[in-house]
Amino acid sequence: MSTATDAPTFVPPSPRPGLGTVVPYEWFRPVRIGLMWTYLVGYLLWLKYRGLTVDRVSVAIAVAIFLVCAFVGRTWRTWGVLLVDCVAYCTMWVAYEKTRGAADDGVSIFGLFTVKFPLQVETFRNVDRFMFFGHDPNVVLQDHFWERTVRWYDVVAGTTYMTHFVFPMIVMAVLWATSHRQWVRFIKRFATLLGVACFLFVVMPTVPPWMAGDPDWGYNLFHELHRNAGRGFYHIGFESFRDGYKLALSNGNGVAAMPSLHASFALIVPAFFLPWIRPKWLKALVLLFPVVMLASLVYLAEHWVIDGLVGWAITGGVFWFWNRMERRGRRTKAHRARVALP
Amino acid sequence: MSMDPPKVLLEATFLDAVTQPDHPRHDECVAAYRELVQQFEDEQVLLVAVSDHLRAVDHPHGLTTGEKVKWFVHRPRLGVFAPVDPLYVGGQHRRAAAATKVDDPTVALTLVMCSRYGVRRVATLHEAYEAFDLDLLPLPVA
Numbered sequence: 001m002s003t004a005t006d007a008p009t010f011v012p013p014s015p016r017p018g019l020g021t022v023v024p025y026e027w028f029r030p031v032r033i034g035l036m037w038t039y040l041v042g043y044l045l046w047l048k049y050r051g052l053t054v055d056r057v058s059v060a061i062a063v064a065i066f067l068v069c070a071f072v073g074r075t076w077r078t079w080g081v082l083l084v085d086c087v088a089y090c091t092m093w094v095a096y097e098k099t100r101g102a103a104d105d106g107v108s109i110f111g112l113f114t115v116k117f118p119l120q121v122e123t124f125r126n127v128d129r130f131m132f133f134g135h136d137p138n139v140v141l142q143d144h145f146w147e148r149t150v151r152w153y154d155v156v157a158g159t160t161y162m163t164h165f166v167f168p169m170i171v172m173a174v175l176w177a178t179s180h181r182q183w184v185r186f187i188k189r190f191a192t193l194l195g196v197a198c199f200l201f202v203v204m205p206t207v208p209p210w211m212a213g214d215p216d217w218g219y220n221l222f223h224e225l226h227r228n229a230g231r232g233f234y235h236i237g238f239e240s241f242r243d244g245y246k247l248a249l250s251n252g253n254g255v256a257a258m259p260s261l262h263a264s265f266a267l268i269v270p271a272f273f274l275p276w277i278r279p280k281w282l283k284a285l286v287l288l289f290p291v292v293m294l295a296s297l298v299y300l301a302e303h304w305v306i307d308g309l310v311g312w313a314i315t316g317g318v319f320w321f322w323n324r325m326e327r328r329g330r331r332t333k334a335h336r337a338r339v340a341l342p
Numbered sequence: 343m344s345m346d347p348p349k350v351l352l353e354a355t356f357l358d359a360v361t362q363p364d365h366p367r368h369d370e371c372v373a374a375y376r377e378l379v380q381q382f383e384d385e386q387v388l389l390v391a392v393s394d395h396l397r398a399v400d401h402p403h404g405l406t407t408g409e410k411v412k413w414f415v416h417r418p419r420l421g422v423f424a425p426v427d428p429l430y431v432g433g434q435h436r437r438a439a440a441a442t443k444v445d446d447p448t449v450a451l452t453l454v455m456c457s458r459y460g461v462r463r464v465a466t467l468h469e470a471y472e473a474f475d476l477d478l479l480p481l482p483v484a
Contacts, residue, residue: 015475016472016473016474016475017473017474017475018474018475019453019456019457019474019475019476020457022442022443022444022450022453022474023438023442023453023454023457023458024438024441024442026438026457026458073434075430075432075433075434075435076432076433077414077430077432078430078432178345179344179345179346181346181388182345182346276345330382330383330385330425331383332424333382333419333424333425334379334380334382334383334424334425336419336420336421336424336425337375337379337421337422337423337424337425338376338379340421340422340424341360341372341375341376341422342363342368342372
């Protein structure tokens with residue numbers, strides 16, 4: 001009679017110990033995670049009771065608080081890198097705000113004379129009319145859908161519109177905390193997009209649809225359009241938080257319509273994350289967001305259709321450029337290594 | 343889940359073997375490194391090394407103060423290890439390495455850096471790493 005002891009037995013190899021068994025636990029890790037969760041709760045409470053932070057300074061402060069939570073207990077060098085990054089980030093936004101104003105006032109050449117580029121009043125409206133067989137998409141959409149009461153699509157349009165002020169910044173903050181390499185990749189694309197947009201704001205100041213129809217401005221390209229982009233967002237109980245910082249940071253520019261940064265920002269985030277999204281249906285779903293954004297912008301009379309299309313084209317161009325540059329960088333480093341190898 | 347390609351850490355013994363032509367396993371390591379460089383170029387992996395070890399290879403005769411500052415701010419991307427990113431060692435990493443039960447300080451520091459930076463794949467000639475749950479890079483026969 002065979003017994004269990006006669007049978008050959010398989011002894012699985014003992015699993016090798018993980019690094020956690022020899023390396024001391026990093027106690028700051030749970031602290032960081034706890035702080036980030038606390039921040040998230042605080043942010044949501046602020047959103048509910050004070051509103052969505054939309055002005056640049058408040059958003060920068062919100063991002064800074066998040067970064068402090070995310071970097072607690074990291075090395076001094078990491079903090080130094082973060083400081084350099086923050087200076088670059090703030091410089092980018094200040095440059096953007098200041099350059100935008102140049103479209104209104106013209107560009108001063110060493111204080112000697114000022115170059116002011118002609119205001120585009122009908123050019124892009126005509127492009128839209130050409131694309132839509134003689135119709136003005138802004139007018140058609142408002143005539144068909146705008147009602148005195150807020151409808152569900154007003155909520156969708158208003159909320160989508162408001163995401164512009166926080167969505168890319170949230171993405172940047174999360175990338176900052178999780179992968180500096182990916183943050184650098186994102187910010188290169190984002191800053192280039194802002195730079196190109198600012199250049200076009202200056203050389204191609206464009207009257208937006210709401211202004212083109214506003215009798216106060218006197219362009220009278222069509223009847224007056226409603227301009228209340230946030231009403232759908234406010235309707236569901238949210239507000240926008242805007243603090244009156246005396247920094248005069250924002251030189252609001254009413255004729256910065258071409259290209260649409262709303263449309264560009266709505267594309268840059270899904271486009272950046274697209275390589276990590278596997279299911280095709282999910283890819284299609286996230287790419288629907290910029291389409292909804294552009295439809296909202298046109299409906300809310302904030303932009304011409306062509307503004308959004310140019311914004312998307314610039315975003316595509318920026319990705320093409322940086323993908324190429326990064327591939328080139330990798331190739332150069334690999335080449336240097338191969339040349340130096342014995 | 344990381345958004346970056348997996349990191350491969352080039353451990354001190356591997357770095358030495360690649361740079362020293364008279365090393366007994368030089369040819370094997372160079373062949374393995376060539377393959378890693380190709381994978382880096384194709385963005386399949388990121389190559390990293392502990393900053394102390396990489397600096398010792400980059401500057402075997404020591405650094406001047408200016409070089410130290412330059413290296414600390416941004417390591418010059420030249421030479422054999424141009425594709426390799428340094429994992430900068432901080433005081434907290436050294437303290438953690440000293441608190442491990444590993445006798446060899448180089449191994450201890452490398453394990454700490456692997457743990458803190460989420461590195462699972464290691465190219466090494468040191469058998470001490472076989473005792474841990476790491477993916478050690480098999481070296482091809484040159």
